[in-house]
Amino acid sequence: MARLNLDQVSKSFGTAEILKAVSLSIEDGEFVVLVGPSGCGKSTLLRLIAGLDPMTSGTLQIGDRVVNDLAPAERKIAMVFQSYALYPHRNVRDNMTFGLKFSGMKKDEIDRRVAEATRMLQLGELLERKPRDLSGGQRQRVAIGRAIVREPDVFLFDEPLSNLDAALRVSTRVEIARLHAMLRATMIYVTHDQTEAMTLADRIVVMNKGRIEQVGAPLDLYFTPANLFVAGFIGSPGMNLFSAHLTQAAETLTATTGFGYALPVKGATLASAASVTIGIRPEHVLFGETPYQAFSARVDLVERLGEISYLYCATVNGTPLIAEWRGRHTPSVGDTVKLSADPGTIHMFGADGTRVPDAVR
Numbered sequence: 115m116a117r118l119n120l121d122q123v124s125k126s127f128g129t130a131e132i133l134k135a136v137s138l139s140i141e142d143g144e145f146v147v148l149v150g151p152s153g154c155g156k157s158t159l160l161r162l163i164a165g166l167d168p169m170t171s172g173t174l175q176i177g178d179r180v181v182n183d184l185a186p187a188e189r190k191i192a193m194v195f196q197s198y199a200l201y202p203h204r205n206v207r208d209n210m211t212f213g214l215k216f217s218g219m220k221k222d223e224i225d226r227r228v229a230e231a232t233r234m235l236q237l238g239e240l241l242e243r244k245p246r247d248l249s250g251g252q253r254q255r256v257a258i259g260r261a262i263v264r265e266p267d268v269f270l271f272d273e274p275l276s277n278l279d280a281a282l283r284v285s286t287r288v289e290i291a292r293l294h295a296m297l298r299a300t301m302i303y304v305t306h307d308q309t310e311a312m313t314l315a316d317r318i319v320v321m322n323k324g325r326i327e328q329v330g331a332p333l334d335l336y337f338t339p340a341n342l343f344v345a346g347f348i349g350s351p352g353m354n355l356f357s358a359h360l361t362q363a364a365e366t367l368t369a370t371t372g373f374g375y376a377l378p379v380k381g382a383t384l385a386s387a388a389s390v391t392i393g394i395r396p397e398h399v400l401f402g403e404t405p406y407q408a409f410s411a412r413v414d415l416v417e418r419l420g421e422i423s424y425l426y427c428a429t430v431n432g433t434p435l436i437a438e439w440r441g442r443h444t445p446s447v448g449d450t451v452k453l454s455a456d457p458g459t460i461h462m463f464g465a466d467g468t469r470v471p472d473a474v475r
Contacts (some may be wrong), residue, residue, distance in 0.1 A: 115448045116142055116176050116177035116267035116268060117139070117140065117141055117176075117177060117188070117300070118139070118140040118163070118174075118176050118268055118300060118302070119138075119139045119140070119173075119174070119175040120136055120137055120138045120139075120159075120163075120172065120173075121136070121137050121172055121173040121174075121175070122135045122136070122137055122171065122172040122173070122361040123136045123137070123159070123162060123169055123171070123172030123173070123174060124136070124169065124170045124171045124172055125155070125158055125159075125162060125167065125169060125170050126170045131324060131459055132155050132158050132324055133155045133159060133162070133170075133324045134157075134323075134324040134325050135172070135325075136159060136172070136324075136325070136326055137326075138319060138326065138329065140300060140302065141300075142300055143298040143299065143300055143303075144300060144302070144316050144317065145294050145301045145303065145314060145315055145316045145317075146301070146302050146315060146316065146317050146318075146319060146343065147302075147303045147304075147305060147309050147310070147314055147315035147317075147318050147319070147320070148160070148302065148303070148305075148319045148321060148348070149304075149305060149306070149308075149318060149320055149321070149347070149348075150306045150320060150321035150322055150327075151322065151347070152306075153181040154321040154322050154323060155321055155323075155324040156304045156319075156321050157272055157273075159321075160193075160270050160272055160302060160304050162174065163268070163270060163302065164186055164189070164191055164270055165181070165184060165185060165186035165188075165189050165191075166186060169182060175188060176190065176191070176267055176268060177267060178379060187217075189202045189267075190266050190267040190268070191266050191267065191268045191269075191270055192260075192261035192262075192264045192266040192268075192269055192270070193261065193269075193270040193271075193272065194254075194257050194258055194269070194270070194271045194272070194274045194276060195263050195272050195274070196255065196273040196276055196277060198244040198245070198253045198254060198256070198257045198270055198277075198280075199257065199278070200253060200256060200257065200260075201245075202244065202245050202246060203244070204235060204244070205241065205242050205243060205244050206240045206241045206242070206243055206244075206245075206248075206256050206259075207228065207242065208239060209245070209256055209260055210228055210231065210256065210259050210260045210263050211224050211228060211263065212338060212402065213260070213264065214263060214264070215228070216217060217385065224263075227262075227263040227265065228241075228259075228263055230263075231259040231263050232259070234259075234262065234293060234296060235255045235258060235259050235262075235289065235293075236255075236281055237255060237256065237403070238250075238257055240252060240256070248283075250277060250278050250279070250282060251278055251282040251285065252278075254274060254275070254278065254286055254435065255286070255289065257274070258274070258289075258293070262293075262297075267300065268299075268300045268301070268302065269299050269300065269301040269302070269427065270301075270302050270303075271290075271301065271302070271304065271305075272304050273304055273305055273306065274286075274290075274303075274407040275305070275307070275310065276305075276306070276307075279475075283307075283310075287309075287310055287313065287314065290303075290314065291313070291314055294314075294417060299458055303315070303404070304406075304423045308348070308349070308350040309350070311332065312332045312336070313332075315331075315332055316331070316346075316398055317329055317330060317331055317332075318330065318331075318332055318335055320335065320343070320344050320347060320348065321386070322343050322347075327340065327341060327343050327344050328340040328341070328344045335348050336348055338471070339353075339393075339461070339468070339469060340468070340469055341467045341468050341469060342355065342391060342393075342463050343467070345393050345461060345463070345469070346401055351396050351424060351436045351463070352436075353393045353394065353395050353396075354393065354394045354396065354399070354434075354435050354436060355391050355392070355393050355397070355463075356371045356372075356373075356375070356391065356392045356393075356394075356404055356433060357372065357390075357391055358370055358371045358372075358375075358377075358386070358389065358390050358391065358392050359387065359388065359389050359390075360379070360390060366378055367379050367380065367441050369390050369392060369444040370460070371392065371429075371433070372431050372433060373409060373429035373430050373431045373433050374409060374430070375392075375409040375429075376407065377392065377407070377457065377460065377474055378474075379462060379473045379474055380472070380473060380474075388465060389465055390462055390463060390464060390465065390470070390473075391462070391463040391467070392460060392461070392462060393460065393461035393462070393463065394422065394455045394459070394460055394461070395459070396424060396436045396437055396438040397438040398455050398456065398457055398459035398460075399435070399437035399438065399453050399454075400453065400456065401437070401439070401451060401452065402452055403452070404454045404456075406454040406455060406456060407454060408449070408451055408452050408453060408454040409429060409430075409452075409453055409454070410429070410430060410452055410453070411427035411428060411429045411430075411435055411437075411450070411451055411453055412427060412428050412448065412449070412450055412451075413425050413426070413427050413445050413446065413447055413448065413449045413450075413451060414426050414427060414428055414447065415447065416444050416445070416446070416447060418444065421440060421441070422438060422439070422440055423438075423439045423440075424436055424437070424438060424439070425437045425438075425439055425444065425445060425451070427451065427453075430454040434451070437451075437453060457474045458474075460474045462474055
């Protein structure tokens, strides 16, 4: 396996700049997940690593080799696509071995690699079947097996589970996690799915408009987002964000929202700011009587998911808010609920959108 390093990598199509001086180091054996909204550049970045598209500028290094000018076959990478990309007229064994045979590899070595991949992915009973005789999950396992037999330095996954139904996504996600644990391979994985990112990644790379917003362990991004974009993007449902204005009275600096919720704040960096943003995650919203300042909201929708329900609410001035409720008996639509939050769970962002640590008293 290998370490991978991107240094000031850019990609443009004509006048459209898709990636803007992206720098990122991925350690040997690390599982890194790229996330971001559609059009942010994550799939383009994966294609540049694979060698499917040329870079406009920058340097890409895999192991001790600069691979900018190497063809995809020379980079020792294997890519698993969203669409499986299996040969419909070939059986599972031939789909897994076609590239190896084309490279001139000896039959004994091919058989060894197929046997190992078959064992890992439990494909033994499927080797003689053709893709049309397989379920979506089985086809994806074959596509992963085809990547494994190449024994690459780096595995690339481009939204590999997006075509599967919910149950298959869960089981295949578990298989990919187990595969990484067995191989300890360097893996780079693109997804829109928050659950995939949070459960699979050693580190998550959050991208936006061709740039990297933040890189870190899943829970680091969740609990300490660097800015408003990451705060709103990481988490499902996303963080509640409220605009607030700062007022100074005597020695107390206070952030007050448009619906009357006020928090004493600290930090010299906020003193000259005209406004801030307050962030509260749905699971940190408290109901009823608490020691903390409260505000009222009306329940507009209840989304029941079993033990957990999400209440979609509106404050007195119409500001939307999502709160997590645990238990069977939820408030009803139209009810008014009393809400608050422990200051230790509240996030604060300055006028420039950057997180201000320890700002809430």
